[in-house]
Amino acid sequence: MKLFLKVVVALVLFGGGIYLGKVFFGRSKNIPAPVPSYFNGDGASASDSAAMGAGTVTGKIFEIKPGHSIQAAVGQANPGDLIRIYPGVYHETVYIDKDNISLQGVIENGEWPILDGEKKMNDAILYSGNGTLIENIKITNYKGNGIMGQAGNNYVIRNNWIVDTGVYGIFPQFGKNGLVERNILTGIEDAAIYIGMCDNVDVRFNEVYGNVAGIEIENSRHALVEYNYTHNNTGGILAFLTPGLPIKTCFDVIIRNNYVLNNNTKNFGAVGSTVSHIPKGTGVLIMAADDVTIENNIIMGNENSGITITDYTNAGVNHANDPESEPNADRITLLDNFMDKNGSDPIDEIKLLMKMKLSKKGLDIIAVGGGEGSCILNPDRYVTFGVDKYLTCKASDTHAVKTYLLAKPVAPRQTTVAEKGKMTYYGVCSGCHAYNTRLVGPPVVMVQAVYKSNPKGIVDFITNPVHKREDYPEMPPQNYLSPETRQAVAEYMLSITK
Amino acid sequence: MKRILIMLLLGIGVILTCGIFLKPQKMTGLKLCSTCPPGFELTDSNQCKLRSLYQLYESGKGNEPGVGGLRTALPEVRDGFTPQQIDLGRYLFFDPVLSGNQTVSCASCHQPDKGFSDGLKTSVGISHKPLKRAAPSLWNVAFLKKFFWDARAKTLEEQMTGPLYSADEMGTTREQLLKTLNGIGLYRDLFSQAFPDKKSDDIVLNEVYLAIAAFESSLISLNSRYDQYAHGYHEALTKNEIEGLNVFRSFVARCAECHTPPLFTNQQVAVIGLAEPDRSFDSGAARVFHDSTLRGAFKVPSLRNAALTAPYSHSGRFEKLEDMISFYTKGRGHEVPATEELHIHWHIWEPGLSSHEISLLSDFIKTLSDESFKPQVPEILPSGIRLKNKLSTRLVSSVSNIK
Numbered sequence: 009m010k011l012f013l014k015v016v017v018a019l020v021l022f023g024g025g026i027y028l029g030k031v032f033f034g035r036s037k038n039i040p041a042p043v044p045s046y047f048n049g050d051g052a053s054a055s056d057s058a059a060m061g062a063g064t065v066t067g068k069i070f071e072i073k074p075g076h077s078i079q080a081a082v083g084q085a086n087p088g089d090l091i092r093i094y095p096g097v098y099h100e101t102v103y104i105d106k107d108n109i110s111l112q113g114v115i116e117n118g119e120w121p122i123l124d125g126e127k128k129m130n131d132a133i134l135y136s137g138n139g140t141l142i143e144n145i146k147i148t149n150y151k152g153n154g155i156m157g158q159a160g161n162n163y164v165i166r167n168n169w170i171v172d173t174g175v176y177g178i179f180p181q182f183g184k185n186g187l188v189e190r191n192i193l194t195g196i197e198d199a200a201i202y203i204g205m206c207d208n209v210d211v212r213f214n215e216v217y218g219n220v221a222g223i224e225i226e227n228s229r230h231a232l233v234e235y236n237y238t239h240n241n242t243g244g245i246l247a248f249l250t251p252g253l254p255i256k257t258c259f260d261v262i263i264r265n266n267y268v269l270n271n272n273t274k275n276f277g278a279v280g281s282t283v284s285h286i287p288k289g290t291g292v293l294i295m296a297a298d299d300v301t302i303e304n305n306i307i308m309g310n311e312n313s314g315i316t317i318t319d320y321t322n323a324g325v326n327h328a329n330d331p332e333s334e335p336n337a338d339r340i341t342l343l344d345n346f347m348d349k350n351g352s353d354p355i356d357e358i359k360l361l362m363k364m365k366l367s368k369k370g371l372d373i374i375a376v377g378g379g380e381g382s383c384i385l386n387p388d389r390y391v392t393f394g395v396d397k398y399l400t401c402k403a404s405d406t407h408a409v410k411t412y413l414l415a416k417p418v419a420p421r422q423t424t425v426a427e428k429g430k431m432t433y434y435g436v437c438s439g440c441h442a443y444n445t446r447l448v449g450p451p452v453v454m455v456q457a458v459y460k461s462n463p464k465g466i467v468d469f470i471t472n473p474v475h476k477r478e479d480y481p482e483m484p485p486q487n488y489l490s491p492e493t494r495q496a497v498a499e500y501m502l503s504i505t506k
Numbered sequence: 507m508k509r510i511l512i513m514l515l516l517g518i519g520v521i522l523t524c525g526i527f528l529k530p531q532k533m534t535g536l537k538l539c540s541t542c543p544p545g546f547e548l549t550d551s552n553q554c555k556l557r558s559l560y561q562l563y564e565s566g567k568g569n570e571p572g573v574g575g576l577r578t579a580l581p582e583v584r585d586g587f588t589p590q591q592i593d594l595g596r597y598l599f600f601d602p603v604l605s606g607n608q609t610v611s612c613a614s615c616h617q618p619d620k621g622f623s624d625g626l627k628t629s630v631g632i633s634h635k636p637l638k639r640a641a642p643s644l645w646n647v648a649f650l651k652k653f654f655w656d657a658r659a660k661t662l663e664e665q666m667t668g669p670l671y672s673a674d675e676m677g678t679t680r681e682q683l684l685k686t687l688n689g690i691g692l693y694r695d696l697f698s699q700a701f702p703d704k705k706s707d708d709i710v711l712n713e714v715y716l717a718i719a720a721f722e723s724s725l726i727s728l729n730s731r732y733d734q735y736a737h738g739y740h741e742a743l744t745k746n747e748i749e750g751l752n753v754f755r756s757f758v759a760r761c762a763e764c765h766t767p768p769l770f771t772n773q774q775v776a777v778i779g780l781a782e783p784d785r786s787f788d789s790g791a792a793r794v795f796h797d798s799t800l801r802g803a804f805k806v807p808s809l810r811n812a813a814l815t816a817p818y819s820h821s822g823r824f825e826k827l828e829d830m831i832s833f834y835t836k837g838r839g840h841e842v843p844a845t846e847e848l849h850i851h852w853h854i855w856e857p858g859l860s861s862h863e864i865s866l867l868s869d870f871i872k873t874l875s876d877e878s879f880k881p882q883v884p885e886i887l888p889s890g891i892r893l894k895n896k897l898s899t900r901l902v903s904s905v906s907n908i909k
């Protein structure tokens with residue numbers, strides 16, 4: 009916070025200048041602010057989970073009861089299968105490295121299925137497959153995450169009840185097209201709902217309380233955060249561009265229709281984490297993210313400030329810089345919000361700002377640091393600092409955006425069989441089989457001579473090789489390739505000419 | 507297994523159809539390879555284009571390529587070199603004639619049998635003095651956007667001018683390098699094969715750089731047992747190894763946050779807070795980017811074939827994978843000297859990994875080994891310098907690698 013203090017003092021002087029300037033020249037109301045492109049709302053429509061490609065059950069249904077292993081069912085499941093988990097306590101880490109698997113808790117007479125890590129296990133659920141659905145599960149006592157996705161697209165995470173699962177509660181990472189809704193999360197030492205390096209996500213109807221951060225959108229693009237109830241966290245809703253990550257942008261975030269109340273819980277984040285620097289009493293915090301719209305939220309009783317907008321330098325976060333990461337919060341659009349009773353017990357730096365403004369009322373909105381193209385509607389409704397340079401917003405609402413989910417699910421990771429054959433030949437087989445020169449195994453021309461128009465012969469051989477040629481080593485079985493891939497590569501090998 | 511090896515050794519005589527000396531006794535008439543190395547398809551325009559199962563995942567367009575998850579497309583690859591350029595690069599790479607006193611080649615510090623590193627804490631060049639940092643592996647450099655531990659080069663061409671012209675490493679000069687190569691008739695001939703449209707009869711530096719970059723870009727390792735798992739064959743890994751994978755990607759250990767699949771690096775620089783017990787503190791990327799917050803920042807290395815590249819870290823401080831992993835569990839900043847104020851990466855914390863978890867992680871990292879596309883060491887070099895280790899090592903180890 010030392011850095012913060014220094015910069016704030018400089019800002020106070022600068023802000024004082026602006027304040028005087030405003031007294032003499034008034035607000036520059038007539039200059040329209042740039043309108044973010046999403047206000048055009050090009051045909052986005054609300055999708056349900058089936059339309060997203062998740063939760064469409066076309067296969068088997070597994071019924072899991074206490075004493076059974078959820079992971080054993082995942083191991084047997086095929087894409088399109090549903091795994092139903094009955095009330096009771098399960099101690100496992102469940103990992104889903106397959107597409108289109110649904111995990112569904114069954115709640116009976118108010119009894120939930122509970123994944124309990126007993127403070128010994130790392131994560132409750134890990135997934136990398138597309139089309140993963142996780143719903144109706146109570147998760148507690150893990151050390152890492154409740155639910156973590158890595159590059160799974162078209163995910164739906166809903167109606168889960170997550171209590172003290174360590175660092176993050178729900179954490180989709182590198183996923184495109186996801187829905188996180190109607191979950192309740194508490195006791196998380198970083199962000200309860202953490203959307204990290206994702207695209208196209210809706211976060212709605214969740215309740216997050218008693219966490220360090222309620223909802224965090226980090227280095228993600230096209231995120232809609234609406235109808236959430238965020239209260240009694242250290243910080244309610246955050247949109248961050250964090251440096252040092254492989255994704256270098258965070259933009260197009262709409263935060264609307266949320267309750268952001270009394271986020272005054274003492275910060276219990278891990279030393280060194282980004283969120284450990286958040287002052288308690290933070291309602292909404294925008295750090296270095298661009299094209300963020302804040303609209304129609306009820307933001308009350310947050311003791312530090314209602315909305316804080318900062319560039320990277322002023323955030324007081326102690327991370328190393330990233331030359332590829334643009335540090336300013338640009339084009340922030342502050343539409344009408346209801347704000348009251350914020351800023352009643354702010355950090356010392358902000359107290360200093362209030363003295364500057366001769367204000368006894370706490371700050372609803374504070375904007376510090378660089379950035380351009382930002383705007384605000386009806387600033388006189390709030391107690392503000394630093395928004396004097398903001399223009400008047402041209403847009404009045406974001407009604408045109410119903411959802412940031414995609415109209416069609418992200419396509420499955422599959423290509424034509426011919427391509428599969430080619431990629432497999434060059435990507436795997438060519439290490440031993442060149443076209444007409446000898447490597448480890450016989451050249452392709454020799455294989456072609458034996459199997460001419462008999463790809464099945466090749467498939468049978470590579471599935472269960474027998475030692476045929478005295479002057480070559482025995483081939484190891486290639487059964488790690490799927491039957492379809494084995495057929496494709498056999499056909500491809502017979503077709504190549506160089 | 508023994509029988510296989512013996513047969514392989516017997517077979518070597520007929521193996522080399524690429525780059526074979528037609529009249530080796532006279533050292534003339536060397537013909538460069540006209541086929542691509544394994545992993546590459548020869549196009550009609552005589553270019554070698556990478557083909558990998560990971561390219562099947564480009565169709566979804568869902569995720570940013572190269573930044574994590576099991577079935578994620580690779581980052582943009584540097585390919586499209588001709589077979590002849592790659593083969594010429596192979597000769598140059600192994601030829602000590604490139605160094606000032608003709609004793610050190612690129613392969614001295616980037617040895618195929620040691621994961622294209624050298625097994626030393628920090629490398630040794632022509633001056634026989636230990637250098638400042640460890641030799642990084644060259645596997646999969648075709649995908650990298652930053653080179654050197656401190657990320658100071660953006661291309662392989664830019665990178666190689668570092669060791670070539672450093673007095674302590676290869677110790678040559680631009681003038682000497684050109685003079686040497688242009689003085690070898692065989693190289694003049696090979697360069698005209700690899701660069702048929704070249705304007706001057708003389709070899710020029712850019713051709714040298716390009717050929718070596720072409721060879722280095724052909725070192726692809728994406729066929730490990732982990733890859734089989736990622737592509738959907740879950741039996742490829744043992745129960746322990748899968749548990750190791752789950753620790754690896756968990757948010758307790760957080761390995762996968764920086765060592766992101768599919769390359770097992772996110773190609774960023776990070777301050778992890780390593781001390782330098784026996785020498786002055788290495789400022790790392792701070793010097794390159796003129797940014798003090800990057801003091802002690804180094805490039806995140808790929809973990810592919812890491813089991814082959816001990817010792818670990820930029821200064822080679824850790825003998826075993828387990829030692830390197832243990833560093834991360836001993837607490838954020840536990841090694842940082844009192845005189846240093848470092849901006850340690852936020853993923854460095856105190857995960858409290860058990861010794862069992864550390865051994866699971868090590869088991870998992872070993873599943874990232876794959877040398878099935880290891881290139882052949884040239885039998886004879888155009889300079890006439892004899893290689894100490896003449897035998898092609900690729901065949902032997904690729905067989906022993908098969909599980």
